[in-house]
Amino acid sequence: MTDALIIDSGGANLASLQYAFARLGATTCVSAAPEAVVAARRVVLPGVGSAADAMRRLRAAGLASVLPKLTQPLLGICLGMQLLFEHSAEGEVECLGILPQRVQRLQPSPARPVPHMGWNCLPTAEADPLLEGLGALPYFYFVHGYAAPVGPFTLAPVEYGESFSAVVRRANFWGVQFHPERSAAAGARVLTNFLRL
Amino acid sequence: MRDGQVVKGVTFRDHRVVGDIMSLATRYREEGADELVFYDITASPQGRSVDRGWVQRVARVLDIPFCVAGGIRTVADAEAVLNAGAEKISINSPALADPDLIDALSQRFGAQCVVVGIDSQRTPEGYRAYQLTGDPTRSRPSGRDVLEWVREVQARGAGEIVLNCMGSDGLRNGYDIEQLRAVRAVCHVPLVASGGAGAIEHFAAAFTQAGVDAALAASVFHTGAIAISELKRALRGCGIEIRP
Numbered sequence: 001m002t003d004a005l006i007i008d009s010g011g012a013n014l015a016s017l018q019y020a021f022a023r024l025g026a027t028t029c030v031s032a033a034p035e036a037v038v039a040a041r042r043v044v045l046p047g048v049g050s051a052a053d054a055m056r057r058l059r060a061a062g063l064a065s066v067l068p069k070l071t072q073p074l075l076g077i078c079l080g081m082q083l084l085f086e087h088s089a090e091g092e093v094e095c096l097g098i099l100p101q102r103v104q105r106l107q108p109s110p111a112r113p114v115p116h117m118g119w120n121c122l123p124t125a126e127a128d129p130l131l132e133g134l135g136a137l138p139y140f141y142f143v144h145g146y147a148a149p150v151g152p153f154t155l156a157p158v159e160y161g162e163s164f165s166a167v168v169r170r171a172n173f174w175g176v177q178f179h180p181e182r183s184a185a186a187g188a189r190v191l192t193n194f195l196r197l
Numbered sequence: 198m199r200d201g202q203v204v205k206g207v208t209f210r211d212h213r214v215v216g217d218i219m220s221l222a223t224r225y226r227e228e229g230a231d232e233l234v235f236y237d238i239t240a241s242p243q244g245r246s247v248d249r250g251w252v253q254r255v256a257r258v259l260d261i262p263f264c265v266a267g268g269i270r271t272v273a274d275a276e277a278v279l280n281a282g283a284e285k286i287s288i289n290s291p292a293l294a295d296p297d298l299i300d301a302l303s304q305r306f307g308a309q310c311v312v313v314g315i316d317s318q319r320t321p322e323g324y325r326a327y328q329l330t331g332d333p334t335r336s337r338p339s340g341r342d343v344l345e346w347v348r349e350v351q352a353r354g355a356g357e358i359v360l361n362c363m364g365s366d367g368l369r370n371g372y373d374i375e376q377l378r379a380v381r382a383v384c385h386v387p388l389v390a391s392g393g394a395g396a397i398e399h400f401a402a403a404f405t406q407a408g409v410d411a412a413l414a415a416s417v418f419h420t421g422a423i424a425i426s427e428l429k430r431a432l433r434g435c436g437i438e439i440r441p
Contacts, residue, residue, distance in 0.1 A: 015282035019257045049307050113387045113410060115309045115356050119231055119440040139440040141231075141262055143284070143309045145356075182262045182284060184226075 002027040003195055005040035009047050009080070010057045017046055017077070020181035024188060026195050032061040042072055042194065047079030051103070051146070052091025054079055068098050073197040074173050075130075081168065081175030082148060090146045098173050101151045106144070112161035115145040120178075122166050125156035130174050130193050131167065138186040140166070140178035147177065198237045198267065199331075201251065205415050207367035209316070210333045212238070215419040222255050222263075225418065228425040230261060231440055234287065234359070234413060236314075237267025238331030249281045256282020264312055267331075270298070272305050279306060287312035287359060290328040293339040293346075296353060303354025308386070313355040317343045317376065318363045324376060327363060343376075347383050358384055359413060362392040367416055369395025377407035389413050397423060397431045404437045 003026040006017055014030055021028045028044075029036075037043055045067070047054045058064045067074070076084045083095045088103040095103070108114040121137045140158075147164035150157045158166035158177070168175045174194070180187035198204070199212060203221050206212035215221070218235075225233055235255070252265055265278045266287035275286045286306075292299050292313055302311045316327040324343035329335040347358060360380050362373035372393045381388055387410040390403040394414035403412045417423040432439050 015253070015280055016256055016284070019282060020260065022257070023260065049305075108385050113385055115386065117309060117357060117387045118410065121440075137441075143262070145308060179262070179284075182260060184260050188260060 001039075001041055002029045004028050004042040004044050005037060006030045006044045006046060007037065007058075007063065007080075008032040009045065009054050010049070014046060016179075017044065017181045020188070020191060021195075024192055024195065026191075032057075032063065034062045034066045037063060037066060038070065040072060042197065043067075043070060043074040045074060045076040045080035045083065047077070047083060049079065050090050051079060051082060051088035051095065052093040054083060055093050055095060058083070058096075064096065068096055071172055073194065075194050076173070076175035077181075078144060078177060078179055081165075081177055082146060084168070084170075084173055084175050085148055088146060099148075099151075099153050099168060099170055099175075101149055103146050103148050105146050106160070106162075106164075109161060115143060116147075116160050117143045119183075120158050120160060120166075122156045122158055125167065128155050128167075128169060129197060130169070130190060131155060132193050133189055134186055138189075140176075140180070140183040140186055142166075142178045144177060148175075198235055198251075199239050203419070204238070205367065205419055209330050209336060209363055209366055218251050219254060219258065221419075222259055225425070226259055226261055229429060229440070230418075230425055232261060232411070233259065233263040235263065235265050235267075236287075236331070237265070239267075243268075243332075249277055252278055252281040252283055266312070266314055270295070272298075272301050275302050275306065275310075279310065285310050285312050285357070287314045289314035289316060289330075292350065293326060293328045293341065296349065299350055299353040299355055303356070308354050308356030311355050312357040312359060313350040314359045314361060315343060315346060315350075316361045316363050319373070319376065324379070330361075330363065344379060344383055347380055351384065351386055355386060357387045357389065359389040359391050362390075365393030366391075368393055369416060369422075371395060371399040372403045372407070372412070374402055374407050377403060377409055381408050387411065395422075397428055400428060401432060401435045401437065404432070405435065 156167040204212040262284040264285040270291040391413040
């Protein structure tokens, strides 16, 4: 069995995730088959594109009802994290509902262009196995136009004009708004921690 | 990029080979670059799309974001580059030839993937966008005003704009701050300054005087004139938030 299954959500960033795990010596497979996802040791839910498109693909694959019932560690990345919430304003779509709250569009302002693209540091984080060993001010790479508010399941907020969730967790479901596969050493550490869950 | 090697010119002419793609990509990643941009400068003038083999090789070793530009003329071209592991694609001449391409790419992949590069020249009539700039014999004005083009590409779904000020490119006399400020005033997506960096204070000026979100440079890094770690330290000293 591979170390992690990457859900084929139809986005175009699967290669960079696969390469990131390969650099850490981990094996991955890519699938959208519900039985393979249920049987996987760990599950990664990636996603580039729009929330409405991604939910349509998950429903078509029969995964929308399967994912909330998983018991193994799952990591949602970027849009994949946003899909863990109840609802997204991007296409006004119902999402997986694993986490309460709604994903909102980031509001542009003169000092804060949207989409948010760039490296931001996480000044505070709750103690969590996913975030171990990151040092004082870890920087991660963000690329997104929508964001989840800070709430009861936020492990680490990030500030870009306003505060929003950079890392969330509920039980065996983790989500990161940044791209660990493109966040140099700090990102590699998060993926290494995930492989130890 | 030209014929599989990294090259750099001066004001978009006289390109010289500066090294091998993989060794430069690895070197810049280790030195702390926050993002790399690869321009396949002869793709559009030669009417071909980016060769994807190197995109995949680069994606395997890089753990920072990178953007690929050059000859992406269709959604399928872009998809192949993104599937090979690039974060973003940047379009320039093909966007000028077919502006609807910006809408199509943005709808398919999301605005965050779609960078529009603008090669801009100062003229007596104002700033003008140029096309096919990778080949000095074919480089020509597109007839478009840069500020109007900046507004239009945002409305069509561009998620980032790289402004290459051709008049200052490769000369190391500093970014064209006046031009960047004019574009910043109408640009509500991330704006990247390009063309002319020669000293640390040039980078600082782009951030503090023109309010850009990122600064791109090639010559000073290729020659080793400025070390990325030293540059980042200096910028932090100026109060600019940047990854150490």
